[in-house]
Amino acid sequence: MKPRFENAYVLNVMADDRPGIVAAVSKAVVGAGGNIDACSQTVLSGYFTLIMIVSFPRQLAEGPFLAALMKPDRRESGFQVQIRPFLPEAEAPAVADADNFVVTCFGPDTPGVIYRFSSLLADKGINIVDLYGQLDGDQFVLISQVQIPKKWDLAMLQADLEALGAEQGYTVRVQHENIFIATNQLRLGRHAEQH
């Protein structure tokens, strides 16, 4: 992605969720003469987090900009804000020659579950592109969308993850993303039509 203006930054805002956060943040960006080039927000258990790529025609005076965000009209906004320069080369650490899969884990909640699964994935160079976890009673649901390099034998990887899950009483499944696309979306799935 190429930002609109030359001086681009990554802006990260965290706050208790309430109406008006996006309006407040975008007001500060506009007020500083900037443009929002990309943005994504998530709310988790009442906490709001927002990541944005913003760019400005002139170098940003970070101090006044942060003050405008955190203390607009001399009142505390309650935002936690981080800003750092945007480096285009940091984009797309996509795994070469990989296929998209969904790993789902269901089992009793214990500390360290995500650590153990993610370590196994990291060890094999499997990139997690989306992660969702939710405690439901004493059961934990973990869903990760991952890119698995094609060099790995899928059956072996499934066996490794299932064995890891079994140690902790978890049911683990590795399924190609197309099954989820086919059953939920209007198209049959990426690449599937060509067969």
Add this chain to the structure above:
Amino acid sequence: MLRTDEILATIQMLHAEHLDVRTVTLGVNLNDCAGPDVDLICRKIGQKVARYAANLVPACEKVAAKYGVPVTNKRLAISPAATLLAGHGAGAAMAIAQALDAAAAAAGVDLVGGFTAYCEKGIAAADSVLIGSLPEVLSGTERVCASINVASRRAGINMDAVALMGRTILAVAAATADRHGFGCAKLCVFANAPQDNPFMAGAHLGPGEPEAVVNVGVSGPGVVGSALRRKLELEPKLTLGELAEEIKITAFRVTRVGELIGREVAAELGVPFGILDLSLAPTPAVGDSVGEILKILGIDRIGAPGSTAAIALLTDAVKKGGAFASSSVGGLSGAFIPVSEDAALAEAAAKGYLVLEKLEAMTSVCSVGLDMIAIPGDTPPETIAAIIADEMAIGVMNNKTTGVRIIPVPGGKVGQTVAFGGLFGSAPIMEVRNAGASGRFVGFGGRIPAPIQSLNN
């Protein structure tokens, strides 16, 4: 990026509700195996089936593992065997059946369909050899399934073939008397037989089909039942229209699973993908039942008034969801009501709620016909033929496929339960009322002419 709720909905359907792909059926045309030398025919059958089917089971397992969806049955369907029998006699029929049995075993599949003849207008010599061999073939082989088309929209009903099948079914039952007439579970009599049906026992590769092709049968009555139950728990005041909508959405999802798996297996095997048959095919497992869906739809006793309307709603909603999901829908595509293979239907029949005549009425609005029905072994052949004739008439007049797979249990009496094992399930022997009162009608023979195509009321 996929949404979490989408992933969870699919996981629920696949793993909590046990959605599977019911069958991946590889069709292989064997017409080029024909010739005057029976041994050579049999050798060629073995070679040709092996060439296409050797990788069928591994390919299905590989694709099933990739998507986390089991492929329950892997099967073979061949071009109608009557073609191979042209110019041959009874000995050749059994030899060819045994060659098919062995080829199927070598490929690791449990059933091979296509011991088939088309006789809707007349019985050619080879057809007569094939039909005559059925008692020996269906008792002497394990995997071979037979189907005989005796009626069509364009030809009408060949009552000579119908009468012959009445006698043949009894002979097959007698030949497999030690297994309660189980041979008849591998024999379908059809009107308007589909050329691309992947479901046994009627699967075969009809004329107009490619040299080899992968056809897939999805199922999922359990998934439809669960979806309806869940929906009704949330909103008990739903109307039938809203319930039909829920069935449609579920059928869409189920169909998509089948198409994804089918296309990929076909690619693995290097043959074209043919069709997807989106029939709701029950299994004896509790919950995997079309009868159960009727109960959820409010028919407390299956067979009670309303059963036909309920199954019409179900069948139509399944077709609509499936047709939107895939442009490759074919085969039978509807709701099956095989009594022995559906725990809820078998129970309703045992309690006397569901009778033969009501089943027949239900088949007028759903695929595929009087299926897996056990009747007393002393039912006269003319009465069996007349049951077939009635069912064929429904198919011919309504321009749809209908079939009869009926098992006269040797020595069996009404009310006894017979078990056929595995996916074939078990069923009570149902009463055939007015047995023996149709002999003169069947005895006339000849052909019931094809129906008029206009004046449709």
